[in-house]
Amino acid sequence: MLNPKVKLNTKVFDADVELKPTRDGYGDGLVIAGTEDANVVVLCADLTESTRSHKFQEKFPERFFEMGVAEQNMATVAAGLGISGKVAFISSYATFSPGRNWEQIRTTVAYNDSNVKIAGHHAGLMTGPDGATHQAIEDIATMRSIANMRVIVPCDSIQARQATVAAAKIKGPVYLRFAREKTPIITTDETPFEIGKNVLLWKSKNPTVTIFVAGVLTHGALVAAKELTDENIETAVVNVHSIKPLDEKNIVEMAKKTGAVVTVEEHQVNGGLGGAIAELLAKKQPTPMEMVGMQDIFGESGPPKELVEKYNLGPKGIKEAVKQALKRVA
Amino acid sequence: MENLHEEKLKFLESKANEIRQSIIKTLLEAKSGHSAGPLGMADIFTAFYFHILNHDPKNPDWEDRDRLLLSNGHICPVQYVALAHAGYFPIEELKTLRKIDSRLQGHPHRGSLPGVETTSGPLGSGLSQSVGMALAAKLDNKKHRIYCLTSDGEHDAGNTWEAAMYAGKKKLNNLTMVIDRNNIQIDGHTEDIMPLEPLGDKYRAFNWNVIAVDGHNIEHFVDAVNEARAVYEMPTVIIAHTIPGKGVSFMENDYLWHGKPPTPDEAKTALNELRTLQGKIVSEHQ
Numbered sequence: 001m002l003n004p005k006v007k008l009n010t011k012v013f014d015a016d017v018e019l020k021p022t023r024d025g026y027g028d029g030l031v032i033a034g035t036e037d038a039n040v041v042v043l044c045a046d047l048t049e050s051t052r053s054h055k056f057q058e059k060f061p062e063r064f065f066e067m068g069v070a071e072q073n074m075a076t077v078a079a080g081l082g083i084s085g086k087v088a089f090i091s092s093y094a095t096f097s098p099g100r101n102w103e104q105i106r107t108t109v110a111y112n113d114s115n116v117k118i119a120g121h122h123a124g125l126m127t128g129p130d131g132a133t134h135q136a137i138e139d140i141a142t143m144r145s146i147a148n149m150r151v152i153v154p155c156d157s158i159q160a161r162q163a164t165v166a167a168a169k170i171k172g173p174v175y176l177r178f179a180r181e182k183t184p185i186i187t188t189d190e191t192p193f194e195i196g197k198n199v200l201l202w203k204s205k206n207p208t209v210t211i212f213v214a215g216v217l218t219h220g221a222l223v224a225a226k227e228l229t230d231e232n233i234e235t236a237v238v239n240v241h242s243i244k245p246l247d248e249k250n251i252v253e254m255a256k257k258t259g260a261v262v263t264v265e266e267h268q269v270n271g272g273l274g275g276a277i278a279e280l281l282a283k284k285q286p287t288p289m290e291m292v293g294m295q296d297i298f299g300e301s302g303p304p305k306e307l308v309e310k311y312n313l314g315p316k317g318i319k320e321a322v323k324q325a326l327k328r329v330a
Numbered sequence: 331m332e333n334l335h336e337e338k339l340k341f342l343e344s345k346a347n348e349i350r351q352s353i354i355k356t357l358l359e360a361k362s363g364h365s366a367g368p369l370g371m372a373d374i375f376t377a378f379y380f381h382i383l384n385h386d387p388k389n390p391d392w393e394d395r396d397r398l399l400l401s402n403g404h405i406c407p408v409q410y411v412a413l414a415h416a417g418y419f420p421i422e423e424l425k426t427l428r429k430i431d432s433r434l435q436g437h438p439h440r441g442s443l444p445g446v447e448t449t450s451g452p453l454g455s456g457l458s459q460s461v462g463m464a465l466a467a468k469l470d471n472k473k474h475r476i477y478c479l480t481s482d483g484e485h486d487a488g489n490t491w492e493a494a495m496y497a498g499k500k501k502l503n504n505l506t507m508v509i510d511r512n513n514i515q516i517d518g519h520t521e522d523i524m525p526l527e528p529l530g531d532k533y534r535a536f537n538w539n540v541i542a543v544d545g546h547n548i549e550h551f552v553d554a555v556n557e558a559r560a561v562y563e564m565p566t567v568i569i570a571h572t573i574p575g576k577g578v579s580f581m582e583n584d585y586l587w588h589g590k591p592p593t594p595d596e597a598k599t600a601l602n603e604l605r606t607l608q609g610k611i612v613s614e615h616q
Binding site: 041062063065067068070072073075076077078079080081082083084085086088103104107108111112113 | 439441455462465470489
């Protein structure tokens with residue numbers, strides 16, 4: 001059942017559950033952060049409406065900077081702002097930022113420990129019809145490997161707003177990952193959000209598998225968990241919005257308690273959420289584990305739902321992975 | 331900035347020579363690092379740290395200080411030597427350059443050493459960071475100036491031109507960039523590797539004020555910086571023509587000296603040349 005303690009959206013399993021893209025939460029979060037702190041500035045690389053940075057632009061035009069299609073300059077200008085007392089958010093598509101400007105982020109943002117927040121939009125396979133060029137599925141790995149960097153992957157628009165506001169309050173580099181497609185609202189304003197703290201979303205009486213999930217596939221993981229109860233398979237679903245810092249204590253505990261683990265992410269299985277959890281469990285609590293994600297391949301054009309289905313990232317793929325993990329325990 | 335009177339100019343010229351000698355000693359001790367660039371920029375670094383900058387070596391984080399960013403981080407020996415001689419940290423510490431547990435990293439790192447404004451090394455990212463600092467100063471109504479020192483070689487990098495375009499768009503008159511136009515880079519002469527000329531026209535086309543000077547004439551360089559301060563409509567670039575390895579005959583204009591330190595014998599000859607101004611002064615001890 002849904003964990004009553006975290007006050008989730010009661011309509012989460014309804015056919016008419018409200019849908020909203022996580023990028024909307026970014027736009028709302030920027031306005032809140034900008035209202036709370038006059039040092040918040042936003043830079044955008046010719047994608048102002050699409051990244052929802054326009055809300056901030058309308059409210060604080062003097063603190064908004066249009067950089068043109070120049071992501072390397074955007075990251076390094078932000079680095080200069082961030083070491084001069086500003087809280088600089090940079091907005092673009094994740095394939096370009098942090099894709100094209102990775103070295104600038106490594107050196108001038110992260111090693112420099114500059115107060116820059118990188119918002120990678122249109123991340124994941126569900127970017128859809130634009131095709132593989134625009135589907136960032138490596139960004140968690142490339143950001144996670146940089147020292148000083150935090151990596152946050154919100155699961156819905158509410159969590160996205162909370163993450164944006166929280167990132168503004170942290171001093172130092174943060175990567176925030178957002179999606180294009182409208183996805184179900186899972187949490188509510190009352191759902192706790194703390195960077196580095198997992199949220200238990202679903203728990204059966206005696207779960208034998210923990211599904212760790214980040215981002216907009218979280219809804220699919222909940223659907224899988226619910227459907228698995230019909231087959232008498234009990235699971236726990238844990239939302240890992242903070243991939244770095246990772247809630248190590250919670251992950252080790254859950255792995256120990258349930259004895260098997262499945263990770264779910266809209267990203268390559270190499271180096272992302274699955275990689276992070278595998279590294280941790282290999283050291284602290286070796287556990288049979290299956291990874292749902294992109295299996296070292298690129299995506300393609302198509303409607304988001306069909307892509308999720310084709311690449312086994314939805315409830316069906318998750319359920320198969322759960323069963324596979326259980327087989328390995330037995 | 332005070333007036334550059336005759337006596338101060340002589341002091342600066344003599345200080346630049348002292349800094350060159352200190353660079354040679356520092357590189358000899360480090361046994362790795364770049365020789366030509368630091369020697370070529372010794373006059374300009376002396377002009378900045380001993381005359382132009384509004385700064386306080388005892389209070390390096392003073393918020394109203396002028397900022398000097400070194401974009402081509404590999405010539406940091408000249409910056410470290412200038413910072414030490416200006417009083418940011420003990421001159422003795424120069425011996426630790428590139429060694430383990432040192433504050434003097436092989437390329438500059440912010441927070442590691444007082445006076446280092448940002449982290450640099452990978453080329454082409456200093457101008458953008460300076461633009462960010464200039465934007466922040468404008469947002470905060472601060473009057474301090476941002477000086478960005480770059481190399482000609484790093485003008486191969488697209489990031490430099492992205493920043494140049496943006497600084498022109500934003501009319502950042504609080505930003506002055508200096509290009510060390512020494513015509514060499516690692517693989518050879520700049521005009522063979524990737525032609526940059528007409529460099530000044532390129533910046534003019536990007537809406538910059540352009541000044542060209544002899545980078546070894548401290549008086550003319552200071553004049554150029556003053557001119558930049560008086561221009562209100564746009565950022566200024568000072569193209570400083572310099573001789574790589576300046577002051578040491580066998581290093582001058584030889585791109586092979588871009589990326590290596592002197593051997594003990596070479597250092598001895600170099601120091602002798604610098605002390606005697608390449609033989610112009612005959613010591614009574616010789």
